[in-house]
Amino acid sequence: MTATAPDGARSFRWRRRSVLPGFGLSLGYTIVYLSLVVLIPLAGLGIRSASLGWTQFWAIAFDPRVVQALQLSFGAALAAAVINTVFGVLVAWVLVRYRFPGRRWLDAAVDLPFALPTAVAGIALATLYAPNGPFGAILDHWFGIKVGFTPLGVVMALIFVGLPFVVRTVQPVLEEIDRETEEVAATLGARRWRTITRVIFPALLPAILTGFALSFARGVGEYGSVIFIASNLPFQSEIAPLLIVIKLEENNYAGATAIATIMLVISFAMLFVINLLQAWSRKWFGHE
C-alpha cells in the first residue's frame, strides 16, 4: 500500500519516511477527487475565458453596467469587512477576556451565519429592513436612512454573512496570548491602553488581517442573502454575481464567463494573500 513505485527508495525522497500505511491510497484518492470535482471544472472556465480573446473580454469588462456591478460588489464587501473587523475584534475580545451570564450562548450565536442558509437570511433581512419593516421604519423615520432596496442593504447582508470569519480567526489567537507579557508591560509602567496598542494589537494583527480578508472575499461572491434586500436594478443595487445570473438567463455565455473570470482572478489573488498572511503569522507567532 505504501510503496507504489517500483524504485521505492528513489520515490521516497520527496517525502519523509513514515511507518504509517496509506500514503499512496490517500494521495491517489485526494488528487483524483480534487481534480474531478474542483480542478477540471475550474480549468474549463479558464479555457472558455481564454477563447474569448482580449478585445471581446475588455469590451465586456468595461461595459458600464458590469463596471458598476463590480464596483458595488467590491465596495459593499469592503465596507462590510471594515465594520466586521471593528465589531468582530470587539466580540472576540469580550468572549475571550470577560465572564458574564449567557457568554456561551453568545459564542454559539456567532456561528449562525455559517449554519443559516443564505436564502433564509436574505428574506429575514429584507423583512427587517424593508421601508415598512421593524428596523427599516425606525431608520427611515428617525434618521432618514433607507436600507432596504439600496446599496446600504447590500452592506447589511454582507455584514451578516462575513461576521463569523473575523471573530473565529481572532478568537483562538487571543486565547493563546500569554497574559504574562501584559503583566510585564504593566510592571514596566505601561498604561492599559499602551499595553493594548503596543503589546496585544501587534500579536493579533495577522489574525485580524486574515479575518478581514476572509470576510471581504466571502462578501464579494455573496448572492443568496443579497438579492432579496437589494433592488437588483441596473446602476442602482445590482451585484456582480446577479449580473452573471442575468447574462446566463439571456444565454450570453461570453458575458457571464468574462465577469466570472474577473471575480475569480481577484478571489484567487485574495486567497493567495490570506495564505501568505497565515504563513507570516505562523513564522512570527507560531513558535512561542
Next chain:
Amino acid sequence: MSETAQTRKVRRAIGEGPATRIVLIMVALVFLGLMLIAPLLVVFVEAFGRGIGVYLQALALPDTMAALQLTLLVAVIAVPANLIFGVAAAWLITKFDFKGKSFLLTLIDLPFAVSPVVSGLIFVLLFGANSALGPWLEDNNIQILYAVPGIVIATIFITFPFIARELIPLMEQQGSSEEEAAVSLGASGWRTFFQVTLPNVKWGLLYGVLLCNARAMGEFGAVSVVSGHIRGLTNTLPLHIEILYNDNKAAAAFAVASLLAMLALVTLAVKTLLEARFAGEIAAQRRH
C-alpha cells in the same frame, strides 16, 4: 497609599475597569442581537405569525414536499462523498510529510474562494449544450444540467472543503504517535484508522459532517444556476423559498425557511454541546 487603592491600580494596569467591561459587553450584545439574533427571530415570527394552521398548510403543499425530498436526496449523496474525501485528505496531510503539502491545502480551499454563482456557472460551461461534453451527453440521453445530477455536483463542489478543514487541524494537534504505536504492534492500516484515529476525532468529524450538511441543504447560488427552477422537479428548499417569496406568499416562504433555520439551530446546539464535552476530554488527556 492604602492596600485597596494599590490592588485597584494593579488591576487597572492589567485589565479594564468594570465600567469599560460593561460597556464593551453591552456593545457586543447589542451588535450581535441586532445583526444575528433579530433576523433569526423574524424567521420564526413571520412563519408562525398567522397561526400554526397556516404554517402546516404551507409545509404540506406538494411542491414543498417535493423540494424537501430533493434537498434530502442531494445531502444524502453530497455529504458522504465529501466525508470520504475529507478523511482521506486529512490522513494524507496530517500523517505524512511531503513536498507540495501547503500547495495541496490551498487547492482544497479553492471552493471557499469561488462565488456560489461562479461555481454554478463552471458546471453550466462544462455540461451545457454548447460545451465540449454537451453534444455527447445529449447523444447518450444523459441529463446533468437542469436535473438532479447537476444539483448534486454543484453541491459537492460548494461543500468540498468543509469536512477536510474541520479534521485537519484536529488530527494535526493529536499527532501520529498513537497510530505509530498501533502499527508497530502489528495492527493493519484500516484497523489503526478505525480503532485508534476515528475514536480520537469522532466529535470533530461529527461537527464537520453537520456543518457540511447544513451548507449542502441550504446552498442557494450555485444550485440556483444549475437547477433550471422546475417546480416539483429541480427545486430544492432554498429555491422554493425564493419562489414563494417572489410570489408574495411570504408566510409560506418563512414557514419553509423555518425548517432550514431549525436545522441551523440544531447544528449550532450540537456544536456547543460537543465543545463543552471536548473541554472535559482535552483536560483528561492532559492529565495522563
